[in-house]
Amino acid sequence: MNHEELMLRAINSAKSFKYTAKPNPVVGAIIINKDNEIISEGYHQFYGHNHAEINAIESAQKQLGKKFKSFSELTLICTLEPCSHQGKTGSCAEAIVKKDIRKVIIGAIDPNPKVAGKGIKILKDNGVKVKNGLFEDLVEKQNSFFFYKHKNKKPYITVKIAASSDGKSHYDSNQRVFITSESSRKDVQKVRANYDAILTGGNTLRNDNPRMTARVNFPLNQPKKILLTNKTFNKESNFFKNGSVDIFDSNNLFKIIDFYADSDICSILVEAGPKLANAFLQTGYVDELIIYTSSNKLGKKGIDWFYKDNAIENYGFKLESSYKIDNDIKEIFKKNE
Ligand code: AOF
Numbered sequence: 001m002n003h004e005e006l007m008l009r010a011i012n013s014a015k016s017f018k019y020t021a022k023p024n025p026v027v028g029a030i031i032i033n034k035d036n037e038i039i040s041e042g043y044h045q046f047y048g049h050n051h052a053e054i055n056a057i058e059s060a061q062k063q064l065g066k067k068f069k070s071f072s073e074l075t076l077i078c079t080l081e082p083c084s085h086q087g088k089t090g091s092c093a094e095a096i097v098k099k100d101i102r103k104v105i106i107g108a109i110d111p112n113p114k115v116a117g118k119g120i121k122i123l124k125d126n127g128v129k130v131k132n133g134l135f136e137d138l139v140e141k142q143n144s145f146f147f148y149k150h151k152n153k154k155p156y157i158t159v160k161i162a163a164s165s166d167g168k169s170h171y172d173s174n175q176r177v178f179i180t181s182e183s184s185r186k187d188v189q190k191v192r193a194n195y196d197a198i199l200t201g202g203n204t205l206r207n208d209n210p211r212m213t214a215r216v217n218f219p220l221n222q223p224k225k226i227l228l229t230n231k232t233f234n235k236e237s238n239f240f241k242n243g244s245v246d247i248f249d250s251n252n253l254f255k256i257i258d259f260y261a262d263s264d265i266c267s268i269l270v271e272a273g274p275k276l277a278n279a280f281l282q283t284g285y286v287d288e289l290i291i292y293t294s295s296n297k298l299g300k301k302g303i304d305w306f307y308k309d310n311a312i313e314n315y316g317f318k319l320e321s322s323y324k325i326d327n328d329i330k331e332i333f334k335k336n337e
């Protein structure tokens with residue numbers, strides 16, 4: 001395989017860890033000899049665990065003296081710039097230098113300001129030959145939330161709602177109703193699995209007692225949960241049963257969005273009632289809106305999702321795709337930029 005094919009292999013195999021590595025990016029590393037034969041491969045498999053390069057180096061180490069004599073004969077191909085920071089597991093760039101690997105081929109520069117070129121600098125300062133930019137567009141695409149977050153200094157924010165055919169959210173009595181079909185609700189589980197965090201408000205917590213976990217049939221790092229409320233709530237609610245929860249009693253959404261700009265959360269799914277969903281849309285910081293619409297009406301006793309002057313069009317979204325799920329319609333709107 002040539003370098004291009006090896007990079008594509010690393011990108012492609014890294015994909016399998018999309019749900020377990022998040023909110024970290026997926027990263028693949030392949031170590032080859034002078035004849036471009038693969039000595040080892042490593043992937044960032046789980047959030048908080050070894051980075052791809054370290055896994056590749058550790059696995060190559062087992063071949064030392066068998067398949068090769070010294071690491072200096074080898075080239076490392078990695079989809080993302082090796083990190084410079086100590087982080088949870090130590091700096092990959094320093095580990096590469098320490099092993100005396102002399103050549104590194106990189107897909108994309110790590111946009112994380114903790115790294116952002118500093119990994120390459122460590123390599124170059126230590127005489128490692130670096131080639132950068134091989135299929136960077138693909139690396140960026142497969143880590144779209146991660147790149148988005150660092151470019152825009154805010155997480156990617158999606159608001160998801162389920163509406164009746166007459167645009168209502170729930171009954172004015174606040175009683176919980178399942179508006180959409182079971183298939184749509186299954187689809188929501190898959191949507192949740194993509195996000196780093198799920199945010200809801202006190203009203204939804206009190207009325208629906210939701211778990212807000214992603215119930216899917218594959219392994220994943222569950223989204224963090226975020227609760228916004230300035231009223232009392234029951235700490236025994238389902239919401240608190242699994243995973244970590246951040247609670248904010250402020251309704252300053254800009255502050256909350258800012259808070260996550262400095263964390264490793266790259267994407268937030270807002271699943272709240274009309275008040276909070278509209279408040280988010282009004283910040284102008286929502287990137288995507290997902291609407292599941294059922295064929296059933298709630299009628300006069302139903303509470304509207306959107307009022308006249310805050311209809312979806314007024315928020316500047318355009319319909320990107322639309323699917324039929326049983327008798328429901330799923331529409332994805334994106335910011336009209
Ligand atoms: C690499 N190789 O395989 C990955 C990298 O919290 P930590 O220590 O795991 O660091 C996470 C950051 O490291 C992440 O935001 C990104 O900048 C980089 N990810 N870097 O050298 C890897 N997954």
Ligand code: ZN
Pocket residue numbers: 051052053082083084090091092093
């Ligand atoms: Zn690293």
